[in-house]
Amino acid sequence: MSTRQFGEPVQRNADPALLKGEGAFIDDISLPGALHAAFVRSAHARARIRSIDTSQAEVLPDVVAVYTADDIGALDAELPMLIPHPCITSGGKTQRPLARGDVFYAGQCIAMVVAVDRYAAEDACAAIAVEYEPLPVELDLDRAVADGAPLVHDDIPNNVAAHFVQQSGDPDAAFAAAEHTTTVRVRLERSTAAPMECRAVAARWDGVSGELTVWDSTQATISVRGGLASLFDIDEDRIRVIAPNVGGGFGQKIMMFHPDEILVPYAAMELDRPVKYIEDRVENFIGASQERAQIHEISLAARKDGTVLALRDSFVHDTGAFIPYGIAVAQVASTSIAGPYRIPDIWVEMTLVYTPCVQVTPYRGCGRPQACFAIERALDQLADELGIDRTEIRRRNFIGPGEFPYVRDGLLFADGLAVNYDSGEYEKALDLITETVDLASFRTEQEAARAAGRYLGFGLGFYVEGTGLGPYEGGHVKVHPITGKVYVTTGLTSQGQGHETVFAQIAADQVGCDVKDVIFAEGDTQAHEWGVATFASRAAVVSGNAIHKAAVKARARIIAAAANMLETDEDSIELRDGRAWIVDGNRSVSLAEIATASNPLRYAFNEASQTATQFAPASTHDGPPLAEGQAPGIEETDYFSPSHATWAYGVHAAIVEFFPDTCAMEIRRYLCIHDCGNMINPMIVEGQVMGGIGQGIGGAFYERCAFDENGTPLAANFMDFLMPYATEVPDAEILHMETPSPLNPLGIKGVGEAGTIPVSQVVASAMEDALAPLGIAPVRESPMSPDMIHRLLSEARSR
Amino acid sequence: MAKSVLKKAIPATSSDPRIPVTLTINGETVTREASPRLLLSDFIRHELGLTGTHVGCEHGVCGCCTVMIDGRAGRSCLAFAVQADGAEIRTIEGVAAGDGTLHPIQQAMMECHGLQCGYCTPGFVMSMLSYLEETPEPDLSETAIREVLSGNLCRCTGYNNIVKAFRRSVELMNAAEG
Numbered sequence: 001m002s003t004r005q006f007g008e009p010v011q012r013n014a015d016p017a018l019l020k021g022e023g024a025f026i027d028d029i030s031l032p033g034a035l036h037a038a039f040v041r042s043a044h045a046r047a048r049i050r051s052i053d054t055s056q057a058e059v060l061p062d063v064v065a066v067y068t069a070d071d072i073g074a075l076d077a078e079l080p081m082l083i084p085h086p087c088i089t090s091g092g093k094t095q096r097p098l099a100r101g102d103v104f105y106a107g108q109c110i111a112m113v114v115a116v117d118r119y120a121a122e123d124a125c126a127a128i129a130v131e132y133e134p135l136p137v138e139l140d141l142d143r144a145v146a147d148g149a150p151l152v153h154d155d156i157p158n159n160v161a162a163h164f165v166q167q168s169g170d171p172d173a174a175f176a177a178a179e180h181t182t183t184v185r186v187r188l189e190r191s192t193a194a195p196m197e198c199r200a201v202a203a204r205w206d207g208v209s210g211e212l213t214v215w216d217s218t219q220a221t222i223s224v225r226g227g228l229a230s231l232f233d234i235d236e237d238r239i240r241v242i243a244p245n246v247g248g249g250f251g252q253k254i255m256m257f258h259p260d261e262i263l264v265p266y267a268a269m270e271l272d273r274p275v276k277y278i279e280d281r282v283e284n285f286i287g288a289s290q291e292r293a294q295i296h297e298i299s300l301a302a303r304k305d306g307t308v309l310a311l312r313d314s315f316v317h318d319t320g321a322f323i324p325y326g327i328a329v330a331q332v333a334s335t336s337i338a339g340p341y342r343i344p345d346i347w348v349e350m351t352l353v354y355t356p357c358v359q360v361t362p363y364r365g366c367g368r369p370q371a372c373f374a375i376e377r378a379l380d381q382l383a384d385e386l387g388i389d390r391t392e393i394r395r396r397n398f399i400g401p402g403e404f405p406y407v408r409d410g411l412l413f414a415d416g417l418a419v420n421y422d423s424g425e426y427e428k429a430l431d432l433i434t435e436t437v438d439l440a441s442f443r444t445e446q447e448a449a450r451a452a453g454r455y456l457g458f459g460l461g462f463y464v465e466g467t468g469l470g471p472y473e474g475g476h477v478k479v480h481p482i483t484g485k486v487y488v489t490t491g492l493t494s495q496g497q498g499h500e501t502v503f504a505q506i507a508a509d510q511v512g513c514d515v516k517d518v519i520f521a522e523g524d525t526q527a528h529e530w531g532v533a534t535f536a537s538r539a540a541v542v543s544g545n546a547i548h549k550a551a552v553k554a555r556a557r558i559i560a561a562a563a564n565m566l567e568t569d570e571d572s573i574e575l576r577d578g579r580a581w582i583v584d585g586n587r588s589v590s591l592a593e594i595a596t597a598s599n600p601l602r603y604a605f606n607e608a609s610q611t612a613t614q615f616a617p618a619s620t621h622d623g624p625p626l627a628e629g630q631a632p633g634i635e636e637t638d639y640f641s642p643s644h645a646t647w648a649y650g651v652h653a654a655i656v657e658f659f660p661d662t663c664a665m666e667i668r669r670y671l672c673i674h675d676c677g678n679m680i681n682p683m684i685v686e687g688q689v690m691g692g693i694g695q696g697i698g699g700a701f702y703e704r705c706a707f708d709e710n711g712t713p714l715a716a717n718f719m720d721f722l723m724p725y726a727t728e729v730p731d732a733e734i735l736h737m738e739t740p741s742p743l744n745p746l747g748i749k750g751v752g753e754a755g756t757i758p759v760s761q762v763v764a765s766a767m768e769d770a771l772a773p774l775g776i777a778p779v780r781e782s783p784m785s786p787d788m789i790h791r792l793l794s795e796a797r798s799r
Numbered sequence: 800m801a802k803s804v805l806k807k808a809i810p811a812t813s814s815d816p817r818i819p820v821t822l823t824i825n826g827e828t829v830t831r832e833a834s835p836r837l838l839l840s841d842f843i844r845h846e847l848g849l850t851g852t853h854v855g856c857e858h859g860v861c862g863c864c865t866v867m868i869d870g871r872a873g874r875s876c877l878a879f880a881v882q883a884d885g886a887e888i889r890t891i892e893g894v895a896a897g898d899g900t901l902h903p904i905q906q907a908m909m910e911c912h913g914l915q916c917g918y919c920t921p922g923f924v925m926s927m928l929s930y931l932e933e934t935p936e937p938d939l940s941e942t943a944i945r946e947v948l949s950g951n952l953c954r955c956t957g958y959n960n961i962v963k964a965f966r967r968s969v970e971l972m973n974a975a976e977g
Contacts, residue, residue, distance in 0.1 A: 011909055018917030019905040021851015021891035025918060028850035035809070062813040119836060120813045196855045196863060196918040196954050247853070247918025248954050273809065281856040496916025496955050687912045687956060694957030718860035718952070726948040726958040731941060755957070 005505040006746070009683035010515050012501045023245040026200035026215045031274035034202065035064055037264055038121035038277075040111040040128045041287060042103035045139075045356035045711020046152065049101060049110070050131035057113060057127040062120035065271060066128070067112045067263065069100040075266060076100060079257055080227060083326030087164040092323045093153050093354070097259040103132070104152060104321035105358050106712050107286030109259045114267050114275055137356045137711045141295055141316045144353050152321055152354035161323050162352040166334055168410040169345035171301070174310030178301030182385055184378045186780045188370050188760070190293040190318065190705040191698075193363045194723055195495070197247020198279040199288055201260050203268035212239045214265050217246045219254040220533030222491050225525045227256055228265060243523035249495035250695070251362040254535040255289045255325060285716035290705050291329060291363035293318035296374035298337070300382050301345075306393040308382070310345035313337050313374060317367075319352045320359040327352060328414055329360060332466070333367030335413045339375045340426045340464050340649055341397040346411060356711045362535065364695060365756040366414075372463045373782060376761040380768070381778060390765065391434055394462060398426040413645055414536065415469040421647040423739045426462070429673045432735060433460065433653050437671055442655060450773055455660065456668075457770025460653040461758030466645035467676075467750025468541025468743075474530050475547030477507055477554040479634040481599055481609070484578055484592030486511050486518045488551075490543040491531015493523040497752065498684040502540060503547050505680055506746070510551035511558065512575025513591060530639075537648070537750025540680060542640055545744045549638035557634050558591065561598045565589050591634075599632040600625035646741040648749040650674035652693070652758045654730075658770040660793060663786035665701075665767060667730040675737040677749035685751050686734050692755020694729045699756065700763040701728070701783050760784075775799065820884050824849070825893030833880040840864040842880035843890060851891035851921045855952070862951030865922035866890050872929035872950070891921035894928060903971035904928055904964070913964035915955035923951045927965060931972065939966055 017023055054066045069076045079094045099110045111128055115121035136150035143149055144159045152159055175181060202215040212234065218224050221241040229236040246253065260277045268275040279288065296315040302308045317330040327350070334348045383393040399406045399421060408419040439458065446456045478487045488507045492499060504518035511518075521527040531543075555575065562580030563570045572583050579588040589597075596612045604610040626632060655669040672689060679685045702722035706714040715721035740747030760782035767779055767789070776792045815834035822829065824847060831846050838857070843866065844850050852875055855863030859877040866875045867889040894902045901909065904927050914920040930947050931937060938944075944965045945958070953961065 012912070014917070015909040015914060016899075016901060016905075018914055018920055019891075019901060019908055019924065020895050020899070021849070021921050023851070023917050025850075025853065027844070027854075030848070062810060064807060064809050116810055116813050119815070119834070194954060196861065196916065196952065197853070198855075245917065247855075248916045250954070271807070281858065281861075496914075496918075498915070683912050687915060687960060690957035690959050691915060691955045692957070695954070697957075717858055718856050719858070723952055723954070725950075725952060726945040726962065729958050731959055731962070732957070 005508045005515055006680055007678070008505070008681065010501055010505055010681055012498050013504060013516060014498065014500050025197055025245045025247055026202055026217055027276065027278045029202065029215060029244065031202060031204060031276065034274040034276050035114045035116060035271065036118040036121050036276050037112055037114050037260065037267065038118060038125050039109045040125045040130065042099065042106055042108040042110055044103060044132050044134050045106045046135040046137045047103050047132040048135065049099060049103060050133055052111060053129040054111060056129070057124040060120070060124050060127065062116045063113060063124045064116065065114045065267060066124065067098065067267070068110070069096060069098040072097060072263065072266060075231065075262060079324060082256070082324050083328055085162065085326050088162040088323060088326065089156055089160055092161065092326065093156070094324045095322045097262050105356050107358055109287065112263050112267070114271065118278070139355055139357070139707055139709070139711055141293070141318055141353050144355060145316065145351065152356050156354060159354040160351060161319050161354045162327050164327060165347070165349045166411050167347045168408045171310040171312055171345040171347040174345040175301040175312065178309060179304045180302045180386060181299055182378065182382045183297065183299040184381050184780065185295065185297045186374050186377050187295045188292050188373060188782050190290050191363065191703045192285065192290040192705055193250035193252035194284065194721065195248030195250055195252060198281060198284040199253060199258060200278045201264045202274065202276040203265040204274040205269040205272060207272055210238055212265055212269065214239065214241045216241055216243055216261055217253055218243050218256060219249045219493050219495065219535055220256060221493055221523055221525050222531050223533055224256055224261065231262060241525045243493040246493065246495045250364040251366060251535065252289050253495065254533060255361040258288060281718065282716050285721060286713050287358060289359055289361040290320065291360050292370065294333060294370040296370065298374045298378045300378050302382055304386060306383065306386055306388045306396045308341060308343050308397050311338055311343050312347045314349040316351045316353055318355050318360060320355055320357045322359040323352065324359060325361040329362055329367045332414050333371040335411045335419050336368045336371040336464065336466070337375055338408065339372065340399060340424065340462050342399050343397065346408065357707060364692065364753050366536065366753065368463065368465060368753065368757045369699065369760060372461060372757050373760050376461045376758065377764065377780065380765055391430065391439070391460065394430060395427055399424070401425050413466050415645055417644045419466070420644050421464065422741050422743050424647065424649050424675065425737060425739050426649060429649070429651050429675060429737055433651050433671055433673045436735065437653050437655065437669065455658040455770040457656050457658060457766040457768070458653065459762045459765030459769055460651060461761030461765065462651045463757040464647050464649040465537060465750070465754050465757060467537035467648050468642055468646045469536050469538050470642050471532060472639050472641035473532060473543040473546045474528065474637060474639045475543060475550040476528060476637045477547065477550045479511065479554065479558070479591050479595040481596040481633065482592065484590050484595060486513055488518055488547055489521045489528040490547060491522065491528045492534045492539050492543050494534065497539060497688065498681065499539060502680040502684060503544065506544055506548050507551045510555040511591065513578045517578060537752040541646060541744060541748055541750050542642060544680065544748060545746055546638055546640035548746055549640060550636045553636035553638060554634055557598070557636065558594055561594050561634070562589055565594065565597055595634045598634050640744065643743055646677070646743045646749045648676040648751065648754055650754055652762045654762045654766045656766040656770055658767060660774065663789040663793070670730040670732040672732055672734045672755070673737060674734060674754060675739050676751040676754065677741040678738055678747040679736065680748060682736060685736065688751045689734050689755040690732060692753060693732050693759060694724060696756040696759025697729050698724045699783060700760040701785065704783055818881060820880050822883050822885065823887045825889055835879065835881050837880045838876055839878040839880045839883050840875035843875055849890050849892050853918050853921060855919065860952070861919070862922040862926065863919050865925040865951065867925055867929050872926050891924055894924060903975060904968040907964040907967035907971055911960045911964040911967055913956065913961040919951060919953045923948065923953070923961060926951055927968060931968065937969055939969060
């Protein structure tokens with residue numbers, strides 16, 4: 001047998017091209033004759049537009065077209081409400097491609113200029129005069145919902161975009177009977193994905209064939225095609241959407257439509273010239289989706305032994321000026337709120353609030369970092385109040401390995417189905433991390449350090465992550481007759497997760513070829529017709545299993561054809577090294593020969609194909625060259641539609657040293673235990689987890705989309721929005737556990753978002769532990785900037 | 800589309816004045832006309848077609864556009880093309896061997912999974928190349944390596960594997976020389 005590729009740290013097929021600068025990101029694609037778009041964006045958070053004067057721009061020699069809401073025909077309408085929900089007030093507000101009448105956030109598109117190059121387009125934007133009547137704003141979430149607060153949308157009272165309550169069990173009874181209750185209020189700030197490649201879109205219209213080609217740095221090519229077909233009223237077959245190399249997405253590129261995704265194709269059709277829009281970094285900070293801002297008030301009802309009986313959480317969620325992605329982020333937060341803990345009775349209330357800021361849609365983690373911060377901070381406080389060790393209280397509340405499936409009736413997850421944890425070894429993970437960190441020795445060291453005036457601390461955070469949501473994905477496997485290479489496609493897109501390698505590993509195991517001989521395609525609606533998108537840590541689970549199922553079918557066809565060609569039984573065939581062999585023999589046929597022979601030909605192109613012509617059929621059966629019901633070639637398609645989400649989990653811990661003089665904190669050790677079921681490629685899993693930790697560190701210490709009181713963005717570049725460099729991210733140790741998921745044939749769970757989730761909690765908990773001798777108040781906010789720490793220390797000193 | 804509308808006359812290039820720029824790039828000397836305000840990064844990418852140099856922020860923070868200018872790493876988004884007149888520039892396209900064999904730094908990045916989306920990668924490779932070429936005996940401590948890498952942002956990897964790749968690069972380069 002060939003060595004099994006599943007589970008091996010196979011190097012990535014995509015790397016050589018990317019390393020040599022041969023990647024094809026959207027602005028790397030040369031479109032002869034392309035024009036370039038730029039946008040006039042609102043300078044105010046909330047204002048009425050008195051006038052737009054484009055006359056000075058239109059006369060500039062290099063300007064081709066200027067569009068305002070008056071110039072885009074039927075597109076001048078509110079964009080689609082992607083995920084409706086009955087709890088959304090008045091159906092929900094979505095933005096128009098170009099503002100009409102009012103603007104709702106600083107950065108909103110008001111006009112689009114198309115010119116011969118980007119420099120000229122930006123000149124023209126500067127020549128467009130917009131007169132505003134600024135309106136009052138309220139950015140504070142608590143004040144925004146109060147009576148009399150300025151409204152983002154005149155017809156939405158109290159700025160409440162949605163209100164929803166979910167309940168599991170009987171929390172009121174549990175609270176009434178509780179021996180102890182505790183409440184904490186936590187706040188997380190707005191942040192953003194900040195992919196290294198900003199968003200980009202290019203379009204080319206072919207008036208002869210009536211075909212529109214759109215290159216879009218989207219995570220959802222097939223969905224964008226559907227949306228464009230609908231908005232432009234063209235058949236889907238006439239639209240091809242391609243996401244070539246994409247420089248990171250992290251959820252920001254799942255959101256559709258950012259206005260440019262519609263207006264650029266529109267201009268390409270209208271001008272009959274290719275048009276490109278390459279978002280710049282400032283635009284990414286002011287015009288592309290953000291996330292994270294929530295305030296939770298969470299209460300736990302417990303017995304004196306630390307057993308948590310019930311949880312109540314009421315949180316407000318900043319959805320920005322629009323709510324195109326529905327309640328998804330808040331819903332994920334609300335259903336992740338009980339973490340890995342048994343907590344049978346749960347009440348969770350969410351209030352989504354319109355603010356005059358760019359819209360909120362999922363960013364890696366999607367509500368989970370917020371929920372994790374809330375429950376884990378509350379659990380730390382409960383432990384402290386009951387005099388139980390913070391590690392021990394978690395142990396007392398874990399769902400045990402024998403309790404799966406563990407269902408939270410009444411809590412509906414983002415796939416619309418009840419929360420249903422499928423497998424896990426939570427206590428084992430906790431044991432592993434405390435043993436690895438050697439907590440007992442650390443406590444001794446900490447005591448000695450304290451005596452010497454140094455502040456060391458330990459913190460940990462546990463999380464669960466519902467991954468691998470439906471509805472479905474497909475896999476297509478075909479063996480090429482000439483080369484014997486194996487073509488695999490699916491309907492996803494990649495932003496660097498190594499799909500081309502992990503999916504090749506899955507297919508190679510069935511077909512018996514080298515991983516490098518699998519040619520994989522995705523991110524192109526012409527490569528694969530059906531599918532959904534890359535988001536919610538679902539790619540490996542859903543497409544991986546679809547490709548596995550298709551490859552299993554292709555394997556059966558290869559074996560049947562090879563048995564025929566080698567005149568033996570199917571049981572006597574084994575596949576390895578790109579060939580079918582007779583077991584215990586030395587005769588074999590190659591995949592190329594098998595694929596060729598499986599396709600009855602009339603013409604002989606080469607030596608191999610001579611054996612496949614209808615004059616010399618490989619088939620030994622009587623009758624026509626293709627038997628009734630048989631398809632030519634080696635080609636199979638299958639689909640995987642998960643019954644519900646599969647729940648990955650993990651625990652992170654850190655040992656930190658805190659320096660009160662500078663309010664700086666150094667992470668001396670960072671550990672992560674992670675379990676995403678069976679790993680297809682541990683090297684790639686580790687890369688995903690470490691990348692998530694890096695973003696989590698950014699979120700815990702530095703990253704904040706700040707606004708002034710007028711709603712003007714204050715962090716719209718990398719000087720003000722501080723993303724960690726290599727000097728800020730610790731060298732994390734990552735250990736794996738593999739508890740298979742029973743929900744799919746490969747036993748895998750998603751991993752994309754995991755690393756980001758618990759980092760703020762770990763840092764907060766470690767900081768409290770380190771600073772306990774100074775008597776600081778509990779840490780209730782993230783990010784934990786030096787300013788915030790200084791405030792905590794000053795308050796402690798003045799007490 | 801309304802077909803009665805006449806197609807608009809569109810100039811082939813902008814009306815910016817243009818002045819000649821002569822520079823050597825990956826060993827080849829070229830002369831092109833460039834607008835005085837054209838960024839060096841845009842000149843390399845769009846005028847010369849070497850699109851491996853990426854643009855991540857256009858304000859000199861992210862390092863995606865790092866190239867070597869007269870032997871040292873520099874941000875091509877912070878210079879105008881006309882300022883590079885007479886300069887010798889190296890870009891990611893000139894790093895691998897002529898037959899496509901990866902440079903030890905590129906090989907190490909692949910072996911250590913030092914890249915995911917690959918957008919920042921050319922900038923990292925150019926920063927490492929510049930440093931290792933001018934530093935015969937590099938300090939391989941964790942702190943020193945991270946300091947070398949601290950001019951480049953990566954949003955995918957969390958940097959660990961890039962640090963590993965740096966060490967592996969030195970091993971591979973030493974082996975190649977030994």
